Amino acid sequence: MNLIEAKGIRKQFHSHEVVKGIDMEIQQGEILAMIGTNGAGKSTTLAMLLGILQPDSGKITRWREDYRAHVGVQLQSTPFFEGYTAEENLQLFAALYHVKLDKKQIYKKLEDCNLQEAKKTPASRLSGGQQKRLAIAVTTIHNPDLIVLDEPAAGLDPRARHDIKKMIQQLAENKTTVLFSSHDMEEVSHIADRIILMHNGQIVTQGRPDSLLQQYDAENLDDLYLKLTDNI
Numbered sequence: 001m002n003l004i005e006a007k008g009i010r011k012q013f014h015s016h017e018v019v020k021g022i023d024m025e026i027q028q029g030e031i032l033a034m035i036g037t038n039g040a041g042k043s044t045t046l047a048m049l050l051g052i053l054q055p056d057s058g059k060i061t062r063w064r065e066d067y068r069a070h071v072g073v074q075l076q077s078t079p080f081f082e083g084y085t086a087e088e089n090l091q092l093f094a095a096l097y098h099v100k101l102d103k104k105q106i107y108k109k110l111e112d113c114n115l116q117e118a119k120k121t122p123a124s125r126l127s128g129g130q131q132k133r134l135a136i137a138v139t140t141i142h143n144p145d146l147i148v149l150d151e152p153a154a155g156l157d158p159r160a161r162h163d164i165k166k167m168i169q170q171l172a173e174n175k176t177t178v179l180f181s182s183h184d185m186e187e188v189s190h191i192a193d194r195i196i197l198m199h200n201g202q203i204v205t206q207g208r209p210d211s212l213l214q215q216y217d218a219e220n221l222d223d224l225y226l227k228l229t230d231n232i
């Protein structure tokens with residue numbers, strides 16, 4: 001089953017077309033990665049899929065009418081409640097989503113994102129990696145069907161990136177569908193079931209990482225990315 005299907009979606013800003021007729025779907029249970037050059041149109045596409053932006057033309061079908069209540073979104077910077085600890089932030093976001101979580105469930109969430117030791121630290125004083133993990137925990141607080149993460153591991157050190165990868169894999173094991181955008185080909189090749197490669201407002205190719213490498217005779221995703229985005 002597809003959670004979201006987009007057919008021929010287009011978007012322009014000030015007569016500059018940045019998404020030029022995209023067909024794609026998000027399949028239930030998959031980890032889907034959207035990769036592409038800066039300005040390729042990834043964030044604009046994500047915003048249209050999520051109903052934040054309206055496409056100028058084309059059609060988007062979603063798995064349920066009240067899909068907004070069943071999506072967790074982490075855009076590039078996720079603000080926390082200033083001055084509150086990691087634990088308090090989880091409680092506050094749970095209240096915001098009308099989710100009842102007792103202390104035990106909050107601790108379980110903190111443990112899932114490896115923040116048990118930092119639970120009393122103000123969110124603004126957490127390290128970059130800890131903040132990203134807390135941000136992902138916040139997006140999952142209402143057990144959404146679909147999680148959308150815009151460059152979840154950008155700017156993190158290898159250990160912190162590894163932790164984010166593990167969190168994404170755990171979400172998928174718990175049957176949550178994950179769509180994320182990334183520039184990090186290694187991260188993508190390790191965790192994505194499927195990738196969509198965007199360039200200049202269009203999808204250049206999409207498929208399973210191993211099949212794409214074979215199809216384009218590429219050594220790795222970096223190589224594939226360079227091959228397919230060169231001189232287009």
Ligand SMILES: Nc1ncnc2c1ncn2[C@@H]1O[C@H](COP(=O)(O)OP(=O)(O)OP(=O)(O)O)[C@@H](O)[C@H]1O
Nearest residue numbers: 013014018036037038039040041042043044045198
């Ligand atoms: N609200 C807006 N008004 C005007 N132009 C916009 C707006 N949003 C995006 N753009 C332009 O659309 C193009 C695509 O931007 P978008 O953010 O979708 O790309 P991206 O693939 O997510 O890039 P990056 O990897 O750098 O985040 C860019 O040229 C950007 O400047």
